[in-house]
Amino acid sequence: MSSTTTERTGYAGRPRQRDGFVGWITTTDHKKIGIMYFVTVLVFFALGGIESGFIRWQLGQAEQSVLTEEVYNQFFTMHGITMVFLVVMPLSAAFFNYLIPLMIGARDVAFPRLNAFSYWGYLFGGLFLYSSFALGGAPNGSWVGYAPLSTDAVSNMAFYAVGINILGVSSLAAAINFIVTILNMRAPGMTFMRMPVFVWMALVTNFLLLFALPIIAVALFMLNFDAVFDTQFFEPATGGDPILYQHLFWLFGHPEVYIMILPAMGIISEILPVNSRKPLFGYAAVVFAGAAIGFIGFGVWAHHMFTSAIGPVARSAFALSTMFIAVPTGIKIFNWVFTMWGGKLRFNTPMLFSIGFVSMFTIGGLSGVTHAVVPHNAQQHDTYYVVAHFHYVLFGGALFGLIAGIYFWFPKVTGKLMDEKLGKLHFWTWLLGFNLTFGPMHMSGLLGQPRRTAVLPGELGSTVELYNLISSLGYLVLFGSALVFLYNLIRSLKRGEASGDDPWDARTLEWITPSPTPYENFHTIPTVTHRDEFWHRKYAEDDAGRVVPVPAGASEDHDPAAEHDEHIHMPDPSYWPLVQTLGFLPFGYGLVFGNFWLIGLGLLWLVVGMYGWIIEPLAEGDDDEPDEHTSTSGATAAASAH
């Protein structure tokens, strides 16, 4: 990363520093924001992991009471909320931030300050949720927050409703930002069907966020108002409907599943081809399958409610739509496998995690199909079988893919390789620990162990105790494995082997620029003529698919002179995203405690923050006039500043 302080002088009120503490908290650089997302995720991942450790400790033996019911219920609720909203989603956002502009050949996202706003909203939303431990207890109504249980004050679920809404605003802003970035800021020649699959999956994911988040926002506001201000949306005694909440939650909640998995699918769709030394098999099929999953994902929500108060016709319809969505998922899996087919595979750590993803996700997908078989579902719903299933999808799937991405793009961010020996140790212990922890849960669930129970009953213990013990031991393996990963991250950051600019012989635009990525991303905005542009600048292939290396500098579409001397226009840092998002805290606490003064203060703060943002001056030397030179490179850079 660049460590120079910009020479430009700005008006009073506009920060000028690019490095140091102020540089970080005022940054609008998508790369720095991506790194901040990543580091914050590590902290929340540790917290969520420790919570699950207590869960496994408690259930390691029948009738064990390490935690009281009260604390246990808080821990499993916070574990779910943390892993979904504070780990997997923002970790995807970290990749979106860092990679989307680089992969499409842009200098930043469309709205750099809004991007900073999204990060601070995430951070403060997370801190807000965790502050509940010190303010009367954490939410204990489970991550789905079903009404009317969650409208009861003792559930502390007002913190959940408000906290998730803060995170939701942050994600919604990010979704709009990424959609606009992908649609408008692609380098010249980067047509839709030349975009990397990761960018495609990011586009689908962010459209899902755009349509799903408003639904959960409504549901959470209703829950919040029922809990704190005595409205009766979900209160059956006065004609409210608890099932309405379930519909709203899952109409968000199921697309949310794809919001969590599609980015990881995009990541491995980049890693598998690079390390198979072949292009992705069936690019168009993978892209369209991803989009199809996005569409159908909005039509399957009630399969989370098969045992709720819905009738047999609705059950049948949602069973069919749920089975239907397995088809595009299967298409993806086969295309990944056939990407490896006929290649020359390199088993570096990112590749191992990617193959692990395909393998583990298949297991989660198959147990997912069994949920669609409604009478089958009536037995396993809300048991540990379901816990096993979604961990195979979100841990064996999403997390494996995201970790593959961390190993793969670490050199891009730092210019250093992560240690391969430690990486392989991490992978194999992670794979072992994961299967030990979650594999046995399939059995304990079918043998009758419900989820979200603070006690493993003695009479059930004789049949499921062994499975629970294996799960708990598996947790220890995972914990050790996570420490190996953390050590590898820190060690490689300090004294990792220099990677060079293109350590993997990669295919996509982000590797064209030096590693670590320079401040302005690209000295000259590349002109794109192929899918896998970078690969095509290194190699050519004949009609039979045989590879012909391209001599250096001979690529006919890459003439450095033609793109020389471009005006580089970068976004200025700003205090306002940080200042404004701080207003979420008084606003949020006001909504939780029903304090109108705090709500007023928070609203005022947010409005003042917004005006500060609007009237913020430009740094000296910048202007809004489109630069004549930039028009030659697709007007991408100019649009990125404000």
Add this chain to the structure above:
Amino acid sequence: MREHPPARRSRRTPLIVGALGSAALVLAACGDAEQNALDPAGPFSQAPQDLIIPVAWIALAVFIFVQGLIIFSVIRFRTRKDDDGSLPKQIHGNTRAEIVWTVIPAVILAAIAVPTVQGIFEVTGEPDDALTIEVIGHRWWFEYYYPDYDIYTANEFAIPVGRPVRLEMTAADLQRSPDLGVIHSFWVPRLAGKQDLVPGQTTFLNVQADEPGRYLGQCAEYCGLSHANMRIRVEAYEDAEFEEWVDAQSTPAAVPADGTLEAQGRALFEELGDGRLACASCHQVWEEGSRSPGQGPDLTHLMSREEFAGAIHDMTEENLRQWLADPNSMKPMQYEVNGIGMPNLDLSEDELDALVAYMLSLE
């Protein structure tokens, strides 16, 4: 430790649904798994079972095929030591292959979809000649009412062997409880799949046991603090035995003779004094007239049940005494916070003696 009720069903059930873990665990469990979803004891749990097993085989076949492809690719297409460093043939895709792996999974899924839809209607319809039992989910215990016999009971209930039972279920009775109720789920895996109980609505579940015995289950929808302590006991009796049970449950409680410890207990049950809530303000012991249950479990035939407190504690003198002295120590509840559960009544030793004696007399 709670004692295990004796296993009355000894048929070994081979479990063939492998845990689809890395090692594809295939394990066998014995028949003492009384909450085992894979050991059906009646038609409404057999229907899920009839789908679970074939679907598991299909899933296993797909699993082996896909993992086989992955493992084969990894071995066959690894970069070999003597590799010349050249790139492999660049294959971009194959339309025919795409069609194949779109159509074949679709056909497999369609084959699963047909029995699925049949199964949905099979288990939800109202069976002929069914016995109706109303189920009310409270925080944190289940209440059962037999409209045909005017019987109330809690945690444990009886059904006749071989006859379908239609459960009409809701959460909390708004007429008599300030606890408006939350969603629960009734699940006795060996008798049927689960069905939620929703406040303000009625949901239905068919259960049937084809062999006499004791069937275990518990609440399966998270319902707050003591969700884990909300268990279900079903006693399936042959017809004659079931009639006996019905007769016993439809008889009013005997009034203890004057001057006995039990009679003192009965008086305290009605009136505790010192501004303390009396037992009778929430619990009923039915002696005459019509039954009108309170907010808490009906205690008329308390001693006919083997367990209490959400069926988590054995019905022993020692346990009852501890329960009356400090209920929260035996099952966490929220009476002090929002009036849900059993309060601590600050009973003296003498009061405890009398009340426990009275409870033990409620046969």
